[in-house]
Structure formats: C-alpha cells, structure tokens
C-alpha cells in the first residue's frame with residue numbers, strides 16, 4: 001500500500017498531498033529524506049529507507065528541475081511496491097502540465113491522481129502476470145540505466161525473456177540486513193543487488209538482451225560498452241563470492257557480447273578477465289564496501305569497477321574513435337555557440353554528460369576517489385536534468401556552478417566543530433572531555449595528537465595524554481617524548497594491558513587530578529584487521545568518548561573511501577551496543593605535502609558524513625589548522 | 639598571420655564605409671542620437687544607484703524547523719497552505735505584505751528571502767546579506783532548549799559576519815510557535831542565547847587562531863555578553879507562523895523597508 005505521495009517545491013511548500021491516502025506518517029520520513037539524503041548529494045540513489053518506531057518506510061523520489069518540484073512517494077518497505085516509479089513518473093508528467101507557480105492549491109489533481117494510480121497498478125499487475133521477472137527487469141533497468149520509462153520497459157521485457165529463472169523477485173532481500181546497517185552508518189538508502197551467484201544469472205541474461213535492445217534503439221556504443229562490462233564484472237565478482245556458480249557461464253556471456261560488438265579480440269578479452277582475477281582482492285574489497293554501504297545501485301558498482309578496463313579499452317581502439325572525434329567537436333562548438341545565445345529548451349542527460357565527464361576527471365586528478373566523483377556527478381546531473389539553460393550560459397559553466405554549490409554543501413560541517421566549546425561544556429559537568437584518535441598505521445596519529453594537545457594547552461585547557469597503543473613497540477615512548485616536551489601529564493601502563501582498560505583508568509585518573517581533556521592514542525590498524533578493530537570497538541564502547549577522531553593522510557586517493565567506510569562499518573558491526581558510536585570527526589595529516597591534490601578531504605567527508613576538524617600541515621606543534629572550505633572547493637575545481 | 643592581416647584589412651575597410659555613412663547624416667541628428675545615448679546610460683546608472691542605496695530585502699534565517707517557510711507564506715499569502723517540509727532552496731519573492739493588501743495608496747513592495755536552516759545550505763546566506771535591510775533570526779520557542787546551542791552558534795556566526803557588522807544590519811530575534819502554551823518566553827530565550835554566546839566568544843576567538851572565519855569579535859571584553867553591546871540593533875519579538883500572529887514581524891519589516 002502506498003502510504004503517501006507528496007508534491008512540494010524545492011523551497012519546501014507542499015503543493016499537493018494525497019488526502020485519500022491521508023493516514024498520518026509515523027515520524028518525519030520526508031524531512032529526514034531531505035536532510036540526510038537529498039541535501040547530502042545522494043539524490044542519485046534509487047530509494048531511501050526510513051525507520052521509525054512502528055514503521056519502516058521506503059521512499060522514492062523524482063525531481064522536476066525546471067519547475068523546481070519534488071515528488072516523493074512513501075510506502076511500507078516490506079511491500080516492495082512495483083509500480084511506484086512508474087506512478088511517480090506519471091504524476092510528474094501530469095502535474096507539470098497543471099502547475100502554475102502562482103497557484104498553491106491543486107485539489108482538482110485528486111481525481112487525476114486516482115486515475116493514474118489505478119493505471120499504474122494495472123500496468124504492474126499485467127507485467128507481473130505475464131512474467132514475474134519482467135517486472136523486476138523493468139524496475140532494475142529503470143533505476144540503473146534509463147531515465148526514460150518506456151525505454152526501460154522495453155529493456156525489461158527483453159530481459160525477462162532472456163533472463164534466468166532464479167531471481168528472488170526483487171534482488172533486495174539478500175542484503176536486507178546490510179542495507180539496514182547502512183542506514184545506521186550513513187543515513188543513506190540501500191536498494192541494490194546482492195552480489196551472489198544466483199542473481200548473477202538473471203542479471204547477466206537481462207543485460208545481454210538489453211544490449212540488443214539498445215542497439216535497435218540506436219542508443220550508442222557508450223552504454224553498450226558499459227553494459228558489457230557489467231556482465232564481465234559480474235562474472236569476476238560471482239566467481240569470487242560464490243564458487244558454486246560455474247565459471248563457464250559468465251565467460252560465455254562475455255564472449256557472446258564481444259562477438260556481437262564486432263571487436264573479437266581474444267587476447268584482450270583474456271587480458272581483462274585476468275585483470276579481474278588479479279585484482280580480486282581489491283575488487284572484493286570495493287564490492288564489499290559498495291554492497292554494504294551504498295546498497296543503492298548496482299550500476300555504480302559496475303561502472304566504477306569497469307572504468308579501469310574501460311580506459312584500457314579506449315587506449316586500444318583510439319584509432320577508430322579518433323577519426324570521427326574532430327568532427328563531433330566542431331559540430332559541438334557550433335551548436336553550443338548557438339545554444340548559448342538562444343538558451344536551450346531543457347537540459348537532457350546527454351547534454352550534461354560531456355561536461356560532467358570532464359568535471360569528474362578534474363576531480364579525479366585532484367585525488368578525489370573515483371566513486372565519490374562518480375556519485376557527485378550523478379547527483380549534480382539529477383539536479384540539473386530537465387532544467388532550462390539560461391541565455392548566454394554554456395552547459396559546462398552551469399554544470400560547474402552546480403558542482404561548486406554541491407561541494408560547498410558537502411564540506412560545510414553538519415555539526416559544530418568547535419571543540420573548545422564542547423570542552424567547556426564538559427568542564428561544567430565536571431567530566432573530562434575524551435578524544436580517541438583512530439586511524440591506520442603511520443598516518444601520524446601520535447604527532448597530531450601532540451599538536452592538538454599543544455593547541456588545547458594554548459587555550460588554558462588542562463590536557464592529559466593516554467598511551468593506549470599497547471600494540472606497537474616504541475609507541476608509548478614516542479608519546480612520552482611529546483608529553484615531556486609539552487610538559488603534559490601522560491598516563492601509561494606499558495604494553496601488556498588491554499587498551500580499553502588503560503583508557504578507562506586514564507579517564508578515572510583525569511577526573512581525579514582535574515584534567516579537562518584526555519587525548520587517547522590508539523594503535524594504528526588496518527581496516528581489515530578484525531581482532532584489532534574489535535579491540536578498538538571495545539575501547540570506544542567501554543569509554544564512550546566525546547569525540548572519535550579519525551586520523552587520515554591527505555595523500556590517500558581511492559583508499560580513503562575504503563579506510564573510512566570500513567572503519568565505520570567495523571565499529572558498527574563489532575559494537576556490542578545497539579547504537580554504535582561511529583567516527584565523529586576527521587583529522588587530515590600531511591596536508592602540506594599534497595600541493596593541489598586535496599581530494600582526500602572531499603572523499604572522507606562525503607563517505608563518513610563527518611567534518612574535517614583539523615588539518616595537520618607541518619612538522620612543528622603549531623602546524624594545525626582548520627579546513628578552509630572555500631579554498632578547498634576552489635582548488636578542487638581549478 | 640596572413641589571416642590576421644586579412645582581418646585587419648577588412649576591418650579598416652568597414653570602418654571607412656561606416657565613416658562615409660556617418661558623414662552623410664546631418665550633424666544635428668547625430669548630436670541628438672549621442673544625447674539620447676548618454677541620457678539613457680545615465681538613467682540606468684541612476685536607477686541602479688537608487689536600488690543600491692535603498693535595500694528592500696529582509697532575510698529570514700534560523701535553524702531548520704524553526705518555521706521560516708511558514709512565516710514566509712504567512713507574510714505573502716496570509717496562509718500556510720498545506721504545510722511545509724524542509725527547504726532545499728531559498729524562497730524569495732518581492733511582494734506587498736498580505737496584511738497591507740487592503741490598505742489604500744501606493745505601497746512599496748518588500749523583497750523577502752527565506753534561507754533554509756540546514757547547515758549545508760547556510761553558505762547561501764552570504765549571497766543575500768549584503769543587500770539586506772534587516773535580518774530576522776527565527777527561533778523555535780517550543781523546542782528551544784535542545785536546540786539552544788545550535789541556535790546560538792548560528793546566531794553568533796550571523797552577528798560576526800562582516801556584512802552584518804559593517805553595515806549595521808538590524809536584527810530581529812523572533813520567537814516563533816508561541817501559539818502553544820509550552821513555548822518559552824522571549825525574555826528567557828534571549829537570556830539563554832546571550833549566555834551561550836558569551837561562552838562561544840571565548841572558544842571561537844581561540845579557534846580563529848587557526849583560521850579566520852569570523853571576521854569580527856562580539857561584545858566588550860571582560861563583560862558578560864548582552865545583545866546591547868552589538869553595533870547593530872538587536873530586538874526580540876514573538877510570533878506564531880501557524881496561526882498568523884505576525885504583527886510584530888510586519889512592524890519590524892515596515893520599520894526598515896519604508897512603505
């Protein structure tokens with residue numbers, strides 16, 4: 001049952017809501033959706049899950065960017081309503097015809113909606129009857145590939161015909177628990193594939209037929225290529241995760257597609273396949289992360305995974321492409337000149353694609369993790385699609401501006417990053433303020449802990465250090481050196497003890513001797529190291545610190561995503577309490593060594609939702625700064 | 639290089655032709671044309687100048703959920719329509735206040751901007767403040783205590799913005815949702831905000847060692863902070879957006895954007 005369908009302006013005024021459905025929603029799913037998904041540059045996702053006491057909703061949305069309207073449907077998650085997207089698209093179509101900015105009441109839309117709903121339900125019913133998988137295919141291809149409903153349907157129907165038998169009807173069940181967890185971790189939606197073997201078949205079949213459909217629809221080689229890669233990656237992926245699946249199957253698919261695409265280069269085929277296997281570890285990590293954290297879309301995953309090989313391929317048949325490139329460019333210049341004067345009707349995805357691609361590349365040269373760049377571009381595309389281009393502006397500059405705004409939004413901290421204020425508040429309650437420094441090995445945790453200690457000391461705060469790195473030899477001595485130089489008391493218990501206990505004792509000691517702040521140094525650990533992560537989780541659970549500060553190198557590129565997301569994930573998984581503590585803030589180190597490659601800041605903030613609280617930018621104790629959002633954004637887009 | 643030369647030749651040729659044409663036109667006509675051109679540019683400049691010198695923008699700010707959008711539509715249409723959700727974009731419009739539509743005579747319209755309170759969207763504020771004749775900081779009087787610190791921080795940032803301090807933009811702290819009996823009084827809210835800002839003063843001035851986001855400091859050193867110490871006037875008022883009791887807000891607007 002559809003719980004509610006709402007039409008509102010981007011300004012926040014509700015224009016129409018379904019009175020007939022009328023039952024009051026529990027909690028505030030719409031506001032939460034806007035705050036933690038649409039405003040977090042995650043609107044490229046397919047759906048959003050909202051849990052309130054006594055209700056678990058799924059929300060789907062669609063924008064009309066030119067009119068500045070948002071259409072949101074809310075339904076019970078367990079129901080897997082299949083017609084929601086279809087219905088939303090229909091409502092958008094009909095409503096935009098009657099919309100008038102000066103009109104606020106649309107009671108006459110009730111009737112129209114009733115009709116649309118009946119139609120959509122009937123369509124879904126029809127599809128389901130003819131072939132259950134068809135509906136699923138339709139759904140999927142709409143989410144992942146097509147903005148256009150009719151085209152998606154065609155693909156879906158084809159997919160059903162060629163598709164496998166094993167599909168769990170939705171493809172969502174498998175990661176149910178994980179998607180739930182994700183909601184906790186990141187507040188994002190989860191609706192995607194379960195990367196297990198059984199889905200592989202139907203997806204594979206679906207995609208391969210899609211290819212043909214696309215071809216007949218004259219959809220260009222770009223999509224086809226990507227879809228192929230989708231198949232191939234699925235193959236590699238399936239092999240890894242589920243050994244029951246025969247290896248022959250994906251390979252066969254790949255080959256078939258290859259031939260069909262008229263590039264039957266056997267050697268290359270082998271090459272890419274091998275790469276997949278070679279990178280298995282890496283892939284697996286990424287896949288893992290994606291499936292768990294961004295359950296949202298299989299498209300993302302495939303695209304991201306594929307793009308490496310895509311590049312390789314492009315190198316390969318450069319010659320073929322080059323011949324028609326200059327031509328296209330010339331035409332592009334001319335028409336863009338014309339468009340810029342006339343003002344273009346409505347922006348379409350294809351218009352945006354070149355500009356977005358360029359922007360994505362630029363972000364990546366600044367060391368932004370690839371999938372983050374991709375997600376951002378999608379979100380920007382979602383916010384621009386269908387918009388009117390103003391006269392005398394070029395698409396590229398419009399896209400540029402939209403991206404700039406998006407970046408400023410992301411980097412602007414969601415919560416206050418005024419630690420001193422928090423310290424004073426804790427002081428009033430006569431409690432020491434506890435900061436736990438976490439991170440992977442060798443990022444400069446202890447050094448930057450000392451810098452923070454120095455900074456706090458400068459502002460008349462009594463600091464105490466706690467040496468809880470009982471794992472790496474020499475760690476305690478290193479901290480002791482800093483403590484001596486800064487003349488700060490240090491709490492240490494050698495190397496034998498459980499770090500969680502050491503921290504606890506340190507905090508007790510701090511409340512005894514009246515220290516305001518306890519800075520807890522922990523052992524550096526790789527995000528995959530289960531025992532160490534468990535120890536960290538315990539430390540955090542036992543001591544309930546006021547701030548969990550993730551220390552990360554500004555040098556990292558794609559790895560930033562993995563580190564942070566895994567840290568968060570592990571903290572959530574291994575926590576013994578139902579409301580786990582996650583990372584609250586980020587300290588970026590070695591910022592002085594990266595020149596203009598400031599992308600790690602963006603990647604980390606995007607993936608964790610936590611703000612950058614400090615930036616370490618040198619060797620001395622004074623080299624601690626706050627992040628300057630404006631200059632970072634400028635650098636990113638330069 | 640050759641192309642360039644060709645271009646040059648063409649241009650000089652065209653210039654010659656134009657010159658000839660101008661010679662053919664009687665001189666008095668030419669003067670008239672020139673005079674008109676000068677006059678229009680002057681007029682345009684003057685218009686712009688006037689627009690600049692008398693800003694008619696009122697900016698509504700405050701935390702998310704404080705009721706800005708409801709107030710915006712109350713001011714414009716005298717109705718909350720079917721309710722609101724969290725804003726993703728500012729609402730702005732130039733209109734004659736709904737409460738004044740029945741009045742006779744010519745009334746100057748007001749430009750009202752409702753800037754979303756979501757922290758990610760706050761940078762938008764900087765776009766509107768430079769043209770503001772006044773700002774309204776809306777506070778949720780119902781749910782005040784849990785949001786007190788967040789509200790104070792936002793207010794602190796607002797009061798220390800260069801554009802506000804330099805132009806002495808007047809500020810109205812509007813305690814909204816007073817239709818409910820559990821709403822806090824404006825005196826209480828004002829006191830709480832002052833207390834909180836006083837603490838922020840200490841910690842913020844410390845943070846700015848590392849960065850310079852706040853361009854100005856607040857209040858008098860050594861004295862507890864009070865809104866009276868601000869260089870711009872800060873006053874408080876009550877309102878209820880839901881029931882339409884917004885007379886004090888309208889009064890503030892008309893005080894700073896003369897009808």
Ligand SMILES: Nc1nc2c(ncn2[C@@H]2O[C@H](COP(=O)(O)OP(=O)(O)OP(=O)(O)O)[C@@H](O)[C@H]2O)c(=O)[nH]1
Pocket residue numbers: 012700701702703704705706707708709721722723724725726753754755756814815816817818877878879880881
């Ligand atoms: N009781 C009561 N509720 C109000 C009043 N004004 C607004 N509200 C409620 O407060 C909620 C938020 O109002 P909005 O106007 O959307 O809040 P906003 O300040 O625009 O929030 P953002 O757009 O997120 O910045 C709505 O549910 C309103 O119904 C009021 O005067 N009294």
Ligand SMILES: [Mg+2]
Pocket residue numbers: 011012706707708722723724725752754755
């Ligand atoms: Mg609003």
